[in-house]
Amino acid sequence: MTDVVLDGVNKVYPGDQHAVRDLGLRIRDGELFVLLGPSGCGKSTVLRMIAGLEEITSGDLWLGGTMANELPPRERNVAMVFQNGALYPHRSVRGNMMFPLEVSKDDPAGARGKVVELARALGLDSMLDRLPGTLSGGQRQRVAMGRALIREPSVFLMDEPLSSLDAGLRAELRVEIAALVRATGATTVYVTHDQVEAMTMADRIAVLRDGILEDVGTPEQIYHDPATVFVAAFLSSPPINLLRATAWAVQDQGVILELGPHQLRLPWDDPRATGLISHHGRPIIVGLRADALTTVTGPAHGPELTGQVRTLEFHGHEWLAYAEAGIALVDAHDVAPERAAVPAAAHQLGLGDRMRAMLGRPVNDPDPGPEHTGHHRRTDLIFRITTGDRPARGDQVRLSVDLDRLLVFSPDGRRVDPVRR
Structure with missing residues (x-):
C-alpha cells in the first residue's frame, strides 16, 4: 500500500x-x-x-x-x-x-x-x-x-x-x-x-x-x-453566472433571493433556505451555470429571469447567448475570505426596499459591501440555446431557472448550504 x-x-x-x-x-x-x-x-x-x-x-x-x-x-x-x-x-x-x-x-x-x-x-x-x-x-x-x-x-x-x-x-x-x-x-x-x-x-x-x-x-x-465560488468558476466552461443577490427570509414564503429587478424563491423545505436565515437582509452570491437557464416562450411554469439578448456565439456543437438582465455580476477572482468583492447592485423600489424599511434602513441604501474593483465584465447572463429556438440579437427572452442547480455562496465565497461529500 x-x-x-x-x-x-x-x-x-x-x-x-x-x-x-x-x-x-x-x-x-x-x-x-x-x-x-x-x-x-x-x-x-x-x-x-x-x-x-x-x-x-x-x-x-x-x-x-x-x-x-x-x-x-x-x-x-x-x-x-x-x-x-x-x-x-x-x-x-x-x-x-x-x-x-x-x-x-x-x-x-x-x-x-x-x-x-x-x-x-x-x-x-x-x-x-x-x-x-x-x-x-x-x-x-x-x-x-x-x-x-x-x-x-x-x-x-x-x-x-x-x-x-x-x-x-x-x-x-x-x-x-x-x-x-x-x-x-x-x-x-x-x-x-x-x-x-x-x-x-x-x-x-x-x-x-x-x-x-x-x-x-x-x-x-x-x-x-x-x-467555493472560486471552484465553481474555475471548473466552468462557459463561465458560470455569478450573480449579486440579497436574501430575505419571509415567514410564509421561504427565502426570497432578490437579484436586481428579479426575484427567485426557495421554499422552507429546501436545505439552502435554512442556511440563508442568518444572511437575512444581507448580500449573497448566486451561481447558475449556462445550462441551468432555458429559453421559454409559452406560459410560465416556474421561476424565470428575463433579459435582452446582446450577442450570440457559435461554438459548433452549441450556441451561447449573452443577455442583459439588470443583475450585477461578481468576479470570482475578487472573492476570497480576506477580500470579499461583491459589486453594488442597482436596487429598484420593491421587496428589498420594503424589507430595508422594516429593518430601519434607508430605502435604496443596501448593506454596504466591498465595491467591484477587479476584472471588468458586462452584466450579462450566459445561457445555452439550441438551433431551433435561437433568438436574435436585441430580442427579449424569458429564461426558466432550474432551482435544483442553483448554488448559493456567502460574500466571502464559501457555500451557504453544506457541501455533500
Whole structure:
C-alpha cells in the first residue's frame, strides 16, 4: 500500500513568501489524483515536496505509512515526469528508457526485455533506436513516461506533462496516460491548470488557490457541488453566472433571493433556505451555470429571469447567448475570505426596499459591501440555446431557472448550504 498523506504541510520561501499553507490531503493507494489550479497556486511546489526536491517548511509527509520529510529523493521510490520531458539528447529511446535500470544495476538481459515490453505498450517499439531530437513532442513525452514507469515506482508524479503540446495531441495523450497509469496500479499525482484534463482523467481532484486547498472530491462532486465560488468558476466552461443577490427570509414564503429587478424563491423545505436565515437582509452570491437557464416562450411554469439578448456565439456543437438582465455580476477572482468583492447592485423600489424599511434602513441604501474593483465584465447572463429556438440579437427572452442547480455562496465565497461529500 502506497498512499500519500500531507498533514498540515507548509512551504515558505525567503521573504515570507507562502507557497503552500497548512495543506492536508490523503491520496489513496493506486489513485490517479489531480492537483488543479491556476499558475502560481502552489501545485508544482506540492509535487516537488513529495518528490523530495523541495524541503518542507513545516508539517508532515507520509509515503506508504513512513514519515518521509527527511528521506532523500532516491529513497522515496517516486518517479517524476516534467513538462519538457528532460530526455538525454545523446541517448536513443532505448537508452533513455534503459538508464534507470542501468543505475540500479538490473540484469542487462532482463532490462532489455522490460524496455521492449514497455515500449510496445507506449507505441514506441518502432522508435527504439531513434534520438529524442527526431521525435515529435508527444513521442518525447511517451519516452519520458516510459523512463519513469520502467522503475515500477510506488508513486508516479507528473508535472503538467501535456501543457506544451497542441490541443489535438493533448486530447489523445490524456486518454493514453490515464489508461497506462491505471494499468500499472501506481499511485499517481498529476499537476495541471487545465480543467478538461482534470475532469477527464482524475479519480479525485484537489483545487488549489494561492497555496490554499479550496476543495477536494471526485470530478462530479466538485463540479456539481463546489465548496467555493472560486471552484465553481474555475471548473466552468462557459463561465458560470455569478450573480449579486440579497436574501430575505419571509415567514410564509421561504427565502426570497432578490437579484436586481428579479426575484427567485426557495421554499422552507429546501436545505439552502435554512442556511440563508442568518444572511437575512444581507448580500449573497448566486451561481447558475449556462445550462441551468432555458429559453421559454409559452406560459410560465416556474421561476424565470428575463433579459435582452446582446450577442450570440457559435461554438459548433452549441450556441451561447449573452443577455442583459439588470443583475450585477461578481468576479470570482475578487472573492476570497480576506477580500470579499461583491459589486453594488442597482436596487429598484420593491421587496428589498420594503424589507430595508422594516429593518430601519434607508430605502435604496443596501448593506454596504466591498465595491467591484477587479476584472471588468458586462452584466450579462450566459445561457445555452439550441438551433431551433435561437433568438436574435436585441430580442427579449424569458429564461426558466432550474432551482435544483442553483448554488448559493456567502460574500466571502464559501457555500451557504453544506457541501455533500
